[in-house]
Amino acid sequence: MNKLSLLDLGFFIAESAASPKHVGGLMIYKRPAKTKVSFAVDLYRELLTFTDVKPPFNRIIHFSLTGMPTWQESETVDLAQHVFYHKLRRGKNERQDLYHLVSQLHQPMLDRARPLWEMHVIDGLSEARFALYMKMHHACADGVTMMRWAAESLAVTAEDRELRPLWSVGRRANKKRLQQLEDEMTSSLLSDLAGAGKRLLGIGRLAAMLLLESVKLTKNAISLPFVADGNTPLTGQVTPGRQFATTSLSMERVNLIRTRTRSTLNHVALTCLDGALHRY
Structure with missing residues (x-):
């Protein structure tokens, strides 16, 4: 049993149908040469056989009226409620059709009565391709962590045919790593305390600026969060609808x-996103 951090608790408190707090990732693959058309559905069936589900994929959130919520590990996880198969129809199996399906899959909140993750095997893509779409609650993992787990589950060489689903790989930290983390936390504690005074002054100054800005005693001293001037495409309440889109950038240009x-x-990535949103 593990207590929930305040940050992760915030994700649950702020979560709603219009603003679900899960992250997702889409991976598109080309079917291996000389394999059957049923490769993706066979993969889906094989994934369902990995019933030894490791933390955090077996954890269920438990809320209590007397204390902080906790993660509780379930002895069994029904993979049929977490791993799903979809097949796109011929003529409706291009990239945009895939993105439309993923947009629909990304909309619903994850069921809190079960471990907060799903994997979708999407078959029938054009050019002999298939896709894996994974979504997981942000209190369980962030996007960077999910990307790392996904990379760890992939084979390094084409000769490696061992299947390693994300939920079947143990991720408990060993004692040496725990001791290392403890030492790092201890060594950083003194520097954190030393900088606490400066941070308090900074927070006080920020709060004062926000107050003056909100009552219009100052102008443009600081940007208030979630406030936009005029009627922009991003103004208004968030709705449950989602859209999925991608773009490609030359790494040669990025590295330059x-x-x-x-x-x-x-x-560079954040600057590109910022510029795109402003242009939009």
């Missing part, structure tokens, strides 16, 4: 920008 600006890949 990183070198010239001495920035990270994340900086």
Whole structure:
């Protein structure tokens, strides 16, 4: 049994049908050469045989009136409620058709009575392709963590045919790693305490600026969160509807920008998103 952190509790408190708090990822694959047309459905059936579900994929959130919510591990997990198969119809199996299906799959909230994750095997894509779409509650894992788990589940070479579903790989930290984390937390505690005073002053200054801005005693001193001037495409209440879209960027161009600006890949990605939203 594990207590829920305050941050993760916030995801549950803020969650609604119009604003679900799960993350998702889509991976598109080409069917291996000289394999049957039934490759994807056979993969789906094989995935259902991996019934030894490891943490955190076997954890159910338990809410209590007397204390903080906790994660409780379930002895059995019915994979039929978590792993699903879909097949796109011929003529309706291009990329945009796949994105439309994923948009629909991403909309519903995850059932809190079960472990908070799903995997969807999507068959019938054009050019002998199939896809895996995974969604998981943000209190269980963020997008970066899901990407790392997905990478760990993939084979390094074409000769490696072992199937390693995400939920079947144990991820408990060993004692050495736990001790390392403890040492890191202890060593950083003093520096955190030393900077606490500065952070409190900064928070106080920010709160004062927000107050002055909200009562219109100052203007443009600081941007209020979730406030937009005028009627923009992003103004208004969020609805349950979702859309899925992708784009491709040349890593050669990205790396050139990183070198010239001495920035990270994340900086470039966020700048692209910021520019796209402003243009939209």
